[in-house]
Amino acid sequence: MNKRKRKKKGKLMTDKQKRFCDEYLKDCNGAGAARRSGYSSTSAGSLLKQPEVQEYLKTQMEEIHNEKIADVREISEYLTSVMRGSCGEQTKTSISDDRETTTYITVSAKERLKAAELMGKRYGLFREQTEVTVKPSIIIKGEEDL
Numbered sequence: 001m002n003k004r005k006r007k008k009k010g011k012l013m014t015d016k017q018k019r020f021c022d023e024y025l026k027d028c029n030g031a032g033a034a035r036r037s038g039y040s041s042t043s044a045g046s047l048l049k050q051p052e053v054q055e056y057l058k059t060q061m062e063e064i065h066n067e068k069i070a071d072v073r074e075i076s077e078y079l080t081s082v083m084r085g086s087c088g089e090q091t092k093t094s095i096s097d098d099r100e101t102t103t104y105i106t107v108s109a110k111e112r113l114k115a116a117e118l119m120g121k122r123y124g125l126f127r128e129q130t131e132v133t134v135k136p137s138i139i140i141k142g143e144e145d146l
Contacts (some may be wrong), residue, residue, distance in 0.1 A: 020047055021056050025064070029099035076122065082107050090120045 016038055018074035030044030039047065069080075075115055081087040088106045095101055101104075120126050 013056060017053055018056065021053055021060065024048075024057065025060055034113070075118070076084065079115045079119050079122075083112050083119060085112055 005032060014126075020033055020037040020039060023036045025034070030048055031041035034044040034047065035041050078087070085107050088104055091103050091105055092100050093103060119128075
């Protein structure tokens, strides 16, 4: 079994270091992650300073971020589907103790309006525009001599 993982820049990271990183990503507790992965709790600081560990943690954090956080396109697509009424929700209703029915509810006009408002704000459609008129005054020094 290969105990070392090859990294991009020729750096090696052991399975134990990877296990430490994976444990660290669960709760960001260095001492706890060190103990759970077979290190002493005092070694967490030195492990977190190692470049290959930092690189692995950074890559994993970006991946977690990308999977869990909706981007602008995803939010825009969702709001558009709500605004157009092509989105709804299913609700379960109990008829008796042993029977349930599932009902599909379409998006209400209020929800569609809110989605349209959020889309309008996203594209800057509702910015207040204030018109200011300035009358310039010209002062000429030495006017009396003219």
